[in-house]
Each structure stands twice: as C-alpha cells, then as structure tokens.
Amino acid sequence: MKIKIENISKEFKGNLILNNINLELQESKIYGFVGPNGSGKSVLLKIICAFYMPTQGRVLIDGINYCDGNKFPSNLRALIEKPSFIPDISGFENLKLLANIQHLISDNDIENTLNIVNLYEEKDKKFYKYSMGMKQKLGIASVLMENPKIMILDEPFNGIDDKSKKKLFEHLIKIKKDKIIIISSHIFEEIKKICDEVYYFENGTCVKK
Numbered sequence: 001m002k003i004k005i006e007n008i009s010k011e012f013k014g015n016l017i018l019n020n021i022n023l024e025l026q027e028s029k030i031y032g033f034v035g036p037n038g039s040g041k042s043v044l045l046k047i048i049c050a051f052y053m054p055t056q057g058r059v060l061i062d063g064i065n066y067c068d069g070n071k072f073p074s075n076l077r078a079l080i081e082k083p084s085f086i087p088d089i090s091g092f093e094n095l096k097l098l099a100n101i102q103h104l105i106s107d108n109d110i111e112n113t114l115n116i117v118n119l120y121e122e123k124d125k126k127f128y129k130y131s132m133g134m135k136q137k138l139g140i141a142s143v144l145m146e147n148p149k150i151m152i153l154d155e156p157f158n159g160i161d162d163k164s165k166k167k168l169f170e171h172l173i174k175i176k177k178d179k180i181i182i183i184s185s186h187i188f189e190e191i192k193k194i195c196d197e198v199y200y201f202e203n204g205t206c207v208k209k
Contacts (some may be wrong), residue, residue: 034188035202116141117167
C-alpha cells in the first residue's frame with residue numbers, strides 16, 4: 001500500500017491554498033499533518049479522498065489515479081472536520097447504518113470499536129445528546145470499525161479526555177501494520193507522540209519536521 005501525492009496544487013477563486021505538494025506515504029506508518037488553521041491540511045486530505053479535485057497534479061493510491069473521475073478509494077475511511085450523524089438515533093444505530101452499506105462487520109465488531117473509543121456506555125444514547133467529545137469519538141469509531149487500509153483523521157482529538165486519547169494513541173500504534181494512518185492537528189507536541197513522520201503545512205507548502 002502506497003500513496004503518492006504528485007505536484008498537487010489547489011486554488012479557490014484565485015487563492016492558492018496548496019502549492020506543488022509532493023509526498024510519498026508508505027504502509028505501516030502513522031503520518032502527522034501539522035499547521036495552523038487555514039494552512040491547507042484539510043484541503044489535501046479532501047483531495048486524497050477525492051472530495052476535491054486538484055487544480056494541478058494527481059494522487060496515486062497503489063498506482064490508481066484518484067484525481068481522474070472523482071472515485072472514492074474503496075479501502076479508505078475518513079473523519080474530516082466535524083462528524084455528522086443522524087441526530088435522533090443512537091450512536092450504535094448510526095454506526096450500524098454505515099456498516100450496512102458494505103456488510104463487512106458484525107454488531108459485535110461495532111460494539112468492540114465503541115469500547116476502544118470509550119463510548120460503549122453511551123452507545124444507546126441519541127446522537128443529539130452527545131457532547132462534543134462524544135461526537136468526536138463516534139466519528140473516530142466510524143473510521144476504525146471496518147479496519148480499512150487507509151485511515152484519515154482530521155483534528156480528531158478535539159474535546160476528548162486525556163484517558164480516552166491515550167487509549168486511542170495506543171490502539172492506533174497497535175493496528176498500524178499494513179495500514180497508512182494520517183492524522184492532522186494544529187498541535188505539534190500532541191501529534192509527534194504517535195507519528196512516525198510529521199509534515200508541517202504553512203502558506204500552501206509542506207515540509208518534513
């Protein structure tokens with residue numbers, strides 16, 4: 001598994017957000033994307049997911065160009081920006097709806113994932129009653145539960161208590177073999193604890209820290 005980001009640039013209404021980004025991401029590693037808000041981290045993540053098309057360049061995942069035809073990579077799951085779920089059903093029911101799309105996992109797998117993110121006790125509570133941290137945990141669970149080869153987590157730890165954060169760090173390190181995990185944050189000290197490589201974004205550029 002390999003992601004090649006080749007000469008990626010992105011403009012919005014004449015404003016250059018990303019300027020000729022080149023990266024090669026290998027499996028069995030956790031990558032950190034760090035930088036201030038508005039530095040282009042989330043934009044690049046959306047391009048990797050084929051949510052945005054680049055102004056220039058391409059993204060190859062195992063040789064397939066996902067900037068040609070707006071295809072979503074089948075073995076990728078992502079939490080980008082704020083998690084969005086159906087408000088008047090429970091956390092478990094929301095994950096069950098997602099799991100029913102591909103039928104890859106059981107109810108027990110969903111419950112195990114909720115336990116990993118310390119949300120099992122609140123699994124039957126309706127989503128609209130969740131705190132910000134609980135909503136973030138459910139979003140992370142939606143990425144983890146089907147054990148995809150590529151996991152993208154955009155600012156995932158906002159509002160999450162330290163105990164749950166430590167448990168998630170340990171889990172991500174444990175499962176990283178044969179996967180590419182990308183985590184974005186604006187806090188370098190936090191993200192360097194678990195990442196094998198960290199890249200800093202500023203003014204549309206990206207450099208390895």
